[in-house]
Amino acid sequence: AKILLLNGPNLNLLGTREPEIYGSDTLDDIAKRLEKQASEKSHTFEHVQSNSESTLIETIHQAARDGVEFILINPAAYTHTSVAIRDALLGTQIPFIEIHISNVHQREAFRQHSYFSDIAVGTIVGLGALGYELGLQAALNQLD
Numbered sequence: 001a002k003i004l005l006l007n008g009p010n011l012n013l014l015g016t017r018e019p020e021i022y023g024s025d026t027l028d029d030i031a032k033r034l035e036k037q038a039s040e041k042s043h044t045f046e047h048v049q050s051n052s053e054s055t056l057i058e059t060i061h062q063a064a065r066d067g068v069e070f071i072l073i074n075p076a077a078y079t080h081t082s083v084a085i086r087d088a089l090l091g092t093q094i095p096f097i098e099i100h101i102s103n104v105h106q107r108e109a110f111r112q113h114s115y116f117s118d119i120a121v122g123t124i125v126g127l128g129a130l131g132y133e134l135g136l137q138a139a140l141n142q143l144d
């Protein structure tokens with residue numbers, strides 16, 4: 001199956017961005033690990049990171065046209081603001097897991113609400129970069 005990893009704004013800075021919160025792995029490190037794990041199980045893996053809400057929305061629309069069967073998404077700050085990305089996921093009906101590197105529940109009040117959690121297959125928060133690998137394992141399990 002085709003699996004898409006989507007990362008939202010500022011996640012291109014992983015590795016150097018607030019490493020005490022987000023760790024030292026770069027997004028490239030994370031994506032390469034997932035790519036390897038997905039291809040070992042004969043799945044197709046794509047990764048898109050964007051700082052732009054419109055690109056994230058267009059990528060979700062394109063994913064539906066391309067037959068992507070599962071999305072792993074860290075919407076980053078758009079988690080807390082974007083009805084539009086929520087609606088793109090609802091509109092395409094592609095099942096997804098929401099991932100956050102940090103434990104958003106231990107942080108500022110504005111990070112406590114997500115526009116995604118109630119429509120996600122599941123959520124993974126606070127487990128660092130490992131959360132992406134756990135998300136992929138869960139996605140593969142769902143697809144079997």
Ligand code: DQA
Pocket residue numbers: 009010011074075076077078079099100101102103104111
């Ligand atoms: C984040 C948490 C969000 O609140 C924040 O805006 C991010 C990253 C995380 O992975 O922990 O950019 O999604």
